[in-house]
Amino acid sequence: MNLNPDILELLKNPKRALVVSLPVRMDNGRIKVFTGMRVQHWDAFGPFKGGIRYHPQVCLDEVKALAIWMSIKTAVVGIPYGGAKGGIICNPKEMSVNELEHLTRRFTHEIMDIIGPYRDVPAPDVYTSEREMAWIYDTYSEAQGYAVPEVVTGKPISVGGSLGRREATSRGTVITIREAAKRLKLNLKGASVAVQGFGNVGYYAAVLIAEYGSKIVAVSDSQGGIYNPDGVNPKKVMEHKNKTGSVVGYPGTKQISNAELLELDVDILIPAALENQLLAENAPRIKAKIVGEGANGPTTPEADEILYKNGVFVVPDILANAGGVTVSYMEWVQNLTRESWSEDEVNTKLEQRMVQAFNEVYQVYQQEKVHMRTAAYIVAFRRIAEAVEARGIFP
Ligand code: NAD
Numbered sequence: 001m002n003l004n005p006d007i008l009e010l011l012k013n014p015k016r017a018l019v020v021s022l023p024v025r026m027d028n029g030r031i032k033v034f035t036g037m038r039v040q041h042w043d044a045f046g047p048f049k050g051g052i053r054y055h056p057q058v059c060l061d062e063v064k065a066l067a068i069w070m071s072i073k074t075a076v077v078g079i080p081y082g083g084a085k086g087g088i089i090c091n092p093k094e095m096s097v098n099e100l101e102h103l104t105r106r107f108t109h110e111i112m113d114i115i116g117p118y119r120d121v122p123a124p125d126v127y128t129s130e131r132e133m134a135w136i137y138d139t140y141s142e143a144q145g146y147a148v149p150e151v152v153t154g155k156p157i158s159v160g161g162s163l164g165r166r167e168a169t170s171r172g173t174v175i176t177i178r179e180a181a182k183r184l185k186l187n188l189k190g191a192s193v194a195v196q197g198f199g200n201v202g203y204y205a206a207v208l209i210a211e212y213g214s215k216i217v218a219v220s221d222s223q224g225g226i227y228n229p230d231g232v233n234p235k236k237v238m239e240h241k242n243k244t245g246s247v248v249g250y251p252g253t254k255q256i257s258n259a260e261l262l263e264l265d266v267d268i269l270i271p272a273a274l275e276n277q278l279l280a281e282n283a284p285r286i287k288a289k290i291v292g293e294g295a296n297g298p299t300t301p302e303a304d305e306i307l308y309k310n311g312v313f314v315v316p317d318i319l320a321n322a323g324g325v326t327v328s329y330m331e332w333v334q335n336l337t338r339e340s341w342s343e344d345e346v347n348t349k350l351e352q353r354m355v356q357a358f359n360e361v362y363q364v365y366q367q368e369k370v371h372m373r374t375a376a377y378i379v380a381f382r383r384i385a386e387a388v389e390a391r392g393i394f395p
Helices: 005-011 061-079 099-111 131-146 165-184 200-210 234-244 257-260 300-308 323-336 343-368 374-392
Strands: 016-025 031-042 048-055 085-089 120-124 193-198 213-219 226-231 254-256 269-272 290-292 313-317
Touching: 005 031, 005 374, 016 061, 031 061, 031 099, 031 120, 048 061, 048 131, 048 323, 048 374, 061 085, 061 131, 061 323, 061 343, 061 374, 085 099, 085 120, 085 323, 099 131, 099 290, 120 131, 120 323, 165 200, 165 269, 165 290, 165 323, 165 343, 193 200, 193 257, 200 213, 200 234, 200 269, 213 234, 213 254, 226 234, 226 257, 234 257, 313 374, 323 343, 343 374
Parallel strands: 048 085, 048 120, 193 213, 193 269, 269 290, 290 313
Antiparallel strands: 016 031, 031 085, 213 226, 226 254
8 A cells, every 4th residue: 555654653653551550459458459551552533442451461562452453443444533442450250349340440540641532532342341331430520520421432321321332343243244245145144153252242243143044053252162063042152151150061062162163164253252363373274254353353464364365254353343433432422412322323323334344445355456454454544644644743
């Protein structure tokens, strides 16, 4: 795309990275200090935007990478946001609700100077949910002295969350997979699907693609995976996970590892867990016709080349999971205008935006003869470059 090297130089670096120490009095009476971070990558179009991840292995480099992806993602779907990401190094599975609430509120307090409805609007990510977003909203509002729902998205409906937000990322993933399937003349009815990760993104992706008549033959979580060639009902699997803590052990299925799940002979693979799952090492064994990246960064650049050569159609994360930030944007607009839209209105707008973004990327994919990820980067960087050039460099 002949990107101006000055713009590349600019975009290689996040604008701001804040690392904070978060003392929390744990239930046992002792104080534990956690590390939190918020990285703001670039904001040429509008406020920074991105999720907050709670994970024992989260680190600054990962958060920086995720922030850059957010800048690119918002540009692919053309919404007026920049990119950001946050993280706290912690293991939420070993913490009580009380400890998580104190941690979330302290983090909000520590990053308060750099977030805000017109500065930076956080959202959920791995191991954070509506509950944490409500705490962020409350803490920020208490400090301001009035309700500021537009400071964070992915909130519960009762406090200004948008209808359709919970399923939005997955709905977008499934829309882009459907569009890819049309181009490949693959019928979604009866198509076999494997989903890695059974959290917010993976679960709803399984439910929504099953509505097209696809068969969910395998799902997994951090404990491992399950497989049944005749398909499982994702809602029943979730009931089992809620009772036992994992999808593993769901009746009538064979236990498989996360690595085995990726290599199953399926039509569609949806990685919806974490980064770096499809690598140079396992990419030659991927049999899926379509990989729809619900997760951020599941495929390494080396694996990308192998999949492309082998004719696997990858719908890249910055397009496939952009439905979440798209409906987050709608939530923010509803909050700013103090309106609430119907679920149909939200889903219709999401459908339009995702299909338009898919078509724009697909057009570049055909014209430039590059894989879909490069095509998506081209679409995004054209938009970002135009905005950066128009605004110029301060001072
Ligand atoms: P989540 O916490 O709701 O779910 C994560 C799931 O992954 C859980 O089922 C967990 O058990 C599983 N998991 C964790 N480690 C695993 C491993 N090593 N192997 C297999 N499974 C593992 O998180 P989420 O919000 O669904 O996010 C999943 C991915 O989607 C992340 O990459 C995230 O950045 C991306 N994403 C999320 C959103 C959103 O709106 N939530 C939007 C865009 C992208």
